[in-house]
Amino acid sequence: MQNSAMTRNHELNVQQDLAAVLHPYTPLDKIGQTGPVVMTRGEGVYVYDDQGRRYLEGLAGLWCTSLGFSEERLVEAAARQMAALPYYQLFAGRANEPSIELSDRLIGMTRHLGMDKALFANSGSEANDQAVKVIWYYFNATGRPRKKKLIARERGYHGVTVMAASLTGLPGNHADFDLPISDRVLRTGCPSHYHYARDGESEAQFLDRTVAELEALIEREGADTIAALFAEPMQGAGGVIVPPPGYWERVQAVLRRHDILLVADEVICGFGRLGDLFGCDTYGIRPDIMTVAKALSSAYIPISATLVSGAIYQGLIEGSRRNGVFSHGVTYSGHPVAAAVANETLKLYQERDIVGHVRRVAPRFQQRLQALAAHPLVGQARGVGLVGAVELARDKQRRLPFDPASGILNHAYTAAMELGLIVRPLRDTLAVSPPLIITETQVDELFDKLGQALDRGLDAARGAGLVG
Numbered sequence: 001m002q003n004s005a006m007t008r009n010h011e012l013n014v015q016q017d018l019a020a021v022l023h024p025y026t027p028l029d030k031i032g033q034t035g036p037v038v039m040t041r042g043e044g045v046y047v048y049d050d051q052g053r054r055y056l057e058g059l060a061g062l063w064c065t066s067l068g069f070s071e072e073r074l075v076e077a078a079a080r081q082m083a084a085l086p087y088y089q090l091f092a093g094r095a096n097e098p099s100i101e102l103s104d105r106l107i108g109m110t111r112h113l114g115m116d117k118a119l120f121a122n123s124g125s126e127a128n129d130q131a132v133k134v135i136w137y138y139f140n141a142t143g144r145p146r147k148k149k150l151i152a153r154e155r156g157y158h159g160v161t162v163m164a165a166s167l168t169g170l171p172g173n174h175a176d177f178d179l180p181i182s183d184r185v186l187r188t189g190c191p192s193h194y195h196y197a198r199d200g201e202s203e204a205q206f207l208d209r210t211v212a213e214l215e216a217l218i219e220r221e222g223a224d225t226i227a228a229l230f231a232e233p234m235q236g237a238g239g240v241i242v243p244p245p246g247y248w249e250r251v252q253a254v255l256r257r258h259d260i261l262l263v264a265d266e267v268i269c270g271f272g273r274l275g276d277l278f279g280c281d282t283y284g285i286r287p288d289i290m291t292v293a294k295a296l297s298s299a300y301i302p303i304s305a306t307l308v309s310g311a312i313y314q315g316l317i318e319g320s321r322r323n324g325v326f327s328h329g330v331t332y333s334g335h336p337v338a339a340a341v342a343n344e345t346l347k348l349y350q351e352r353d354i355v356g357h358v359r360r361v362a363p364r365f366q367q368r369l370q371a372l373a374a375h376p377l378v379g380q381a382r383g384v385g386l387v388g389a390v391e392l393a394r395d396k397q398r399r400l401p402f403d404p405a406s407g408i409l410n411h412a413y414t415a416a417m418e419l420g421l422i423v424r425p426l427r428d429t430l431a432v433s434p435p436l437i438i439t440e441t442q443v444d445e446l447f448d449k450l451g452q453a454l455d456r457g458l459d460a461a462r463g464a465g466l467v468g
């Protein structure tokens with residue numbers, strides 16, 4: 001049905017959506033009953049739906065709209081570049097000015113972490129996917145063709161392309177998709193004491209075991225067959241897993257001992273989310289490759305990048321010499337409009353000292369988050385910087401989750417929506433990761449509403465006899 005001439009309204013949106021949209025990450029058997037929530041405009045940290053309802057976007061879209069939903073400077077940057085040169089590619093040694101400027105800026109921001117060159121793509125998944133290709137190419141070119149296996153962690157999230165989803169350590173991303181695709185992916189533990197500690201195991205003992213299990217895996221498989229570990233500095237979509245102190249130092253020592261590369265997936269952590277420019281800064285990580293997306297353009301336009309060290313780049317030159325051309329890239333690698341928006345985003349971070357702002361607001365955010373740990377429905381509250389999660393539990397002491405079929409998490413999530421707050425349900429948690437521009441007053445609004453939503457979840461759990 002063609003309706004371009006019709007005035008859009010909620011009813012028409014729902015009707016056409018249900019008729020034609022295949023929704024990603026959505027229960028497809030239920031969307032017909034609930035219908036879509038259609039957003040039509042944004043203002044700062046708020047979005048408005050097609051019925052005029054306002055929501056505080058507590059997850060910044062998908063952990064990404066760092067500068068909120070109405071930054072005019074980004075709109076103007078896109079319009080200027082569209083008018084000057086709407087498209088030009090980087091293949092065959094061609095270039096465009098925005099992508100040159102953006103590479104210079106990104107390498108300037110990450111040189112202290114060892115990065116040397118930027119390879120652009122459009123999404124976090126692609127940035128990780130091409131990181132895998134870069135690594136395989138590099139080891140072939142430098143005479144170590146056996147080094148091919150990749151280690152990734154339980155609850156790790158690296159995206160949804162065939163390879164990125166294979167690295168992702170969440171069952172829903174594999175089931176019935178015939179993934180992981182490759183026996184080159186090895187799985188190691190997630191550093192969450194709350195979820196994976198054995199009975200009576202202290203945090204220190206848990207950390208010892210987690211690191212020892214990683215090393216045992218490497219020894220079992222043979223370090224000469226293992227190329228890299230892919231990891232988020234702080235695991236986001238897996239449930240906001242904040243690594244215990246000392247974790248990264250010890251993991252990196254293991255990797256160095258066995259000559260294994262480290263890919264830091266900064267797709268959520270990058271550009272200030274944790275209170276430093278990168279998660280690598282927060283945790284003292286020195287990676288060989290970094291992947292960035294989301295806040296790179298405040299999500300106003302798709303763009304991502306795989307940043308590689310000088311040593312890896314030298315290997316790619318070798319491979320290219322051997323093969324004639326480094327035969328990788330997508331039509332939109334370094335798209336000038338996307339690069340122009342990313343440049344403006346990074347300029348705004350600097351001009352407005354966004355990292356400083358996060359550091360100023362984060363203590364309030366974390367204090368309000370931690371206060372929810374006392375809520376009868378909450379087993380654990382955890383977070384860092386401007387990211388947090390509450391884990392729901394039917395038994396706090398024994399850390400027992402609700403049966404997913406009980407619908408309690410969904411009840412609290414829906415209650416938050418009714419109260420005008422968007423959070424993200426992830427397994428047994430509700431995650432929050434608002435635009436980085438959020439003010440202290442808005443932080444209070446976010447947690448007031450989250451608290452009320454949990455109260456409603458508690459009422460439902462009590463009503464169903466699930467908690468005392």
Ligand SMILES: Cc1ncc(COP(=O)(O)O)c(C=O)c1O
Nearest residue numbers: 123124125157158159232267268
């Ligand atoms: C850490 C991390 N890596 C990769 C991705 C995938 O990014 P995209 O959805 O842009 O493909 C995400 C998305 O949430 C992410 O959180």
